[in-house]
Amino acid sequence: MNKQDYVKWFRDTTPYIKSQRGKTIVLMLPGAAIAHDNFLNIVSDINLLSSLGVRLVLVHGARPQIESRFEAAGIESQLHKGKRVTDPESMGLVCQSIGEVRNQIEAAFFSRHLNAPKGAEYVQVVAGNFVTAMPIGVIDGVDLQHTGKVRKLATDAIDTMLDNRQLVLISPLGYSPTGETFNLSYAELATRVAIDLKADKLIAFCSEDGAYNAKGELYRELTLLECQATLGQDGDLNDHRLALEACYRACDQGVARAHVLNYGDDGALLKELFTRDGAGTMVYRDSYELIRRARISDVGGILDLIRPLEKQGVLVRRSRERLEMEVEHFTVMEKDGAIIACAALYPFNSANSGELACVVTAPEYQGGGRAAKLLKHIERQAKKLGFEQLFTLTTQTAHWFIEQGFESANVAILPDEKQSFYNYQRNSKVFVKKIDK
Known part of the structure; x- marks a missing residue:
């Protein structure tokens, strides 16, 4: 990458950096990731996120480390439906393994600080007894003994530490009020942490790049329904399925976005958060707000949206008859049967370009990013x-278009047929955005 490419890349990341600042992200890291050669790169990327003002909770696993310790001790693992049967003898080995992994993580963050340039901000890692647990009990006649599930999280304490810009590290152990220790599923724990903290994102690392369709093609995005269907096709219990299940459960219970990333892909975390194309599979919560192509029956709702702006001179006036003729170019956002936002794409095939017009959101729904969602939909159409x-x-919304990646341009770049209708009295500003291939 030459210097100019680097400058452009850095500028392009700025909106993404701004959007992540102050957000709460829960990272779900399996034990295999900690043993992987790319682990220290992940630590460096987490350090970077923290320095940019992202509130981070790291929940780790330790299954391969536990298996290794069991093998060395000559103990055979007992699993029932994917869950370990943890008797008192093996519980000690589980605690030792998890403690060792936790120490390894803390040491990695500390070493990144020591090797950082002078003056670099120190990311303080904090851990503690945040998890109150209870036994899972007997399943199909099998007593899982010291294998437990989350009963309660100390969310207030976690929030306080996040507010102090500390990185919270949570190990897959929980404690009962009577002093017992329980072995927890790191995937279930990470999901519960994300839900109870009302996190903005859950990022689940696994050994694959994300979720794939039957043709072996990577899904970039999955709605909850699509994610559920994908899980139904994959019956194998592995770290990939655990990651996808965690994303599904988190989004189903209120987390807006969840991501599946490959822990072996250097920089996957940064690529997913700070680039347009991302790196893995994003799962997102279904919304009551439906984005779809407009129909003739939507003309009345579209007119209700655009008439106030036409009176203010923000939009050029369109008659109902004209709108009925052009409705096929419109995309609308519908909520409970009402049109709450709209945008139009007018094709200029001779110039291999399209005009974005009539981007409007109802006043009571402004400020929620709906116009940006519509723009993304229009870009896909284009x-x-x-x-x-x-x-x-x-004439009046130049800043918003600049924030969405548009650049100022001259009237001369417009297609000939558009230039011929350009109203110099309105003196509208022209903005252009390239479409990614």
């Missing part, structure tokens, strides 16, 4: 049509 760029004309 990409499918093979367009190289989008252009838009605006």
Whole structure:
């Protein structure tokens, strides 16, 4: 990468950095990731996120480390439906293994600090008895003994530490009020932490890049329903399935976004959060707000949205008859049967480009990122049509388009047929955005 490419890349990441600041992200890291050669790179990336103001909780596993200690001690693992049967004898080995992994993680973060440039901010890792647990009990006649599940989390204490810009490390152990210790599933624990903290994201690492379809193609995004269908096709219990299940459960119970990433992919965490294409599979919560192509029956709702802005001179006036003729170019966001936002894409095939127009959100729904969601939908339409760029004309919303990646341009870049209708009295500003291939 030459210097100019680096400058452009750094500028392009700025909106993503801003959007992540102050967000709460729970990281779910299996024991295999900690033993992997890429682990120290993951630690460096987590350090970077913390320095950028992201609130981070790291929940780790230790299954391969436990298996290794069991093998050395000549103890055969007992599993029932994917859960370990933890008797009193093996519980000591479990605690030793988890303690060793926890020490390894803390040492890795400390070494990153010592090897950082002078003056670099120190990321303090804190751990503690945040988890109150209870026994799972007997399943199908099998007593799981010291294998437990989360009863309660000390969310207030965790929030306090996050507010102090500390990285919270949670190991898969829980404690009962009577002093017992329980072995927990790190995946179930991470999911519960994300839900109870009302985290903005859960990021689950595994040994694969994400979820794949039947053709072996990577899913970049999955709705909850699509994720559920994908889980139904994959019956194997592995770290990939655990990651996808965790993402599904977290989103199903309120977490807006969850991501499956490959712990062996250097920089996957940064690529997923700070680049447009991402690195893994994102699972997102279904919304009551549906984005779809407009129908003739939506004309009344669209008119209700755009009329106030037409009166203010923000939009060019469109008659109902014209809107009925052009409704096929509109995309709308619907909530409970009402049109709450709209945007239009007018094709200019001769110039291999499209015009973005009429981006409007109802006043009571503004500020929630709905216009940006519509824009993303329009960009996908433009990409499918093979367009190289989008252009838009605006008199009062220039800053918003700049924030969405548009660049200022001259009237001369407009397609000839659009230039011929350009109203110099309105003196609209022209903005252009390239469409990623």
